[in-house]
Amino acid sequence: MFKISKINCINIGLPLIDTIHMSNVTMTKSNSIIIRIQNNYGEIGWGEAAASLSMTGESAPGMIAAINFITENITGKDIEDIEDIYKLIATSVYGNFAAKSAIEMALIDLLGINQKKSFYQLIGKKIRHELPIIWRISGSEKEIQNALEKRDEGFIAFKIKVGAQDLSYDLKRAENLRKKLGDGIQLTADANGGYCPKDAITFSKKSHSVGLDYFEQPVAGTDLYTMKHCNKISNIPISADEGIHTMHDLHKHYQMKAAEGGSLKLIKFGSITSLIQATKYMEEKKMHINISGKAGDSSISAAAIGNISMVLSKLDWYSNVSIQYLGDDIIKVPHQIINGKLKVTEGYGLGLTVDEEKLEYYKI
Template identity: 25%
Template sequence: MQIEAVRAIPFSIPYKKPLRFASGQVDVADHVLVQVVTSDGVVGNAEAPPRPYTYGETQASIVAVVRDLFAPAVTGLSVLDRELARARMVRTVGNPTAKAAVDMAMWDAWGKTVGQPVHRLLGGFTDGLQVSHMVGFDDPDVMAAEAARIRAEFGITSFKVKVGRRPIHDDVAVCRALREELGPDVELYLDGNRGWTSSESADALRRLADVGLSRVEELCPADDVLGRRWLVERCDVPFVADESVPTPADVTRELLAGSATAISLKTARTGFSDSLRIAYLAEGIGAEVVIGNQIDGQVGSACALAFGAALRSTSRYAAELSNFLDMADDLLTEPLRIERGRMAVRPGAGIGFEVDEDKLRHYRDDR
């Protein structure tokens, strides 16, 4: 189980249409496949999605930091030496998705080595999750029609609505159109990606009081310390921290400061090892956790599924696992499936997927 090599393979897959939100726009999934290769010939896989406008990482920077710093740091360790690997990688500031991918690839290699699903190694609470789908910026009728199509085709009844535009009445109109189209039994919640001020956020929530939102996420920047706290105190639904909590320490700060009441946990950002820390921390302090999505491909979504279904606290709510539906293709030999609004945990050892080598050769950027 000794690590012999760590690979960082850049690949690019176009989206069927751009995904637009307050902090940026994504046209191509220019991600990195991270592989941990052991002395037994086992290959563990995970995906690192760069988000330069959120964490400062790019595809090139992820490849470089894995190749030049993290690979030398963990080569020679056992795949069981996750805490030692974490301690060595944490010496490098930032680079959350690169660190997370190395960590998850080590877990995948361990599961494959011992012939066990990572989902069970992490806790094995349930065999699948309800799925939530993200709806990006567009006109109200377009967003409502997309949500209706996703519900009809996949049975999904939970939707994250991207907001944060100015003027706010554009997003208010979208939410009303979605509620009118989908009816009262579908879950709607907002993600502002820090696009509004605290006062704009409060105004939007007043206007949407009758829409029936289940929660809101990152409506304003966490750096607006007093304004954010003021807003959270007045918010009558859970206020979820996402970009503002990339580490367990950040989770502690935001919750204890009254700047959030719930946490979006993203395995693309915290891997499995730090995600466990965050989940247990939130459980101990009494904060709810939802499984978020970093606009992952199917590799990353399979990782999020394995973790979310492993614990009771992370399996309570619909998980954001469907953004890959907007991609033109993916890397798996057997695609993920959503049936009746639910995604089942993949069978087999490790995280439960295999990379299609032909597709990887076709989409990789370092040929």
């Protein structure tokens, strides 16, 4: 057992190697809230959640306000096991799922350090040892060359960001990439909800002919009727991301046949227990599953995604992390992606050591 002694909240922006172009957002650097929690033994746990008005509706100032509110209510509380953490965070504040997920992550990391257990041992049973990672293709002039290089490095899954350019241009990009990458590679397109219904329907009709394996979030997350229509006319599965934040959202997509799979993020569900519950539901309904972080996340988030991914019995649409797109990280020994697979550092909790000088340097 330990007592929560101190919680610090740090707003950071990390540099990206290249600008990331999505349908409704252009990113030149990341924006994450980092949580540092210390217990009465002096042990420290770390958590992270991206600020994303376009994904969760949570801005950095709003998340900081929510975290300060939660801090006032949980400082001094005793933590004995993971159930204590789940209960404490679930009732700490209404909504604010990204903010809550960062604090929960830090507390589980701290619990692992305190109990000398890895993060995954606290949340489930290790099922998989290899974690293939999806490589994002965001519209650079050398995207085909870069994709071929990554394929040769061992990547087996690629996601094209579409919706920022003309529809016919995006379709041609997909077709060219499939021809160059060949068969046996998972190739998908993600519109991030950026297409109008007419263009989404057109893209869905042609998605199979250009060699795509599935099409993610064609239209806004609230437009389930167009999602349903796209799924009906498409010869490949339609996936939901921005449209799924809760079990209710997930059930509604399944019930309406608006998606055959989905991308699940901790910042949307707010807790690991809710996210794992969602994966079990999806497996039961024979839906496809992807676990993802947010563009620009550091190795803290990557470590959490890796540990969560290891305990899932189904993960056929693989995992997404962002450390490969960062110009710098805040971890002394950043996680590595080798042969297209994330190598999760073994150790207690998340198994990482934060470079607090870099944390201060990238503070916003």
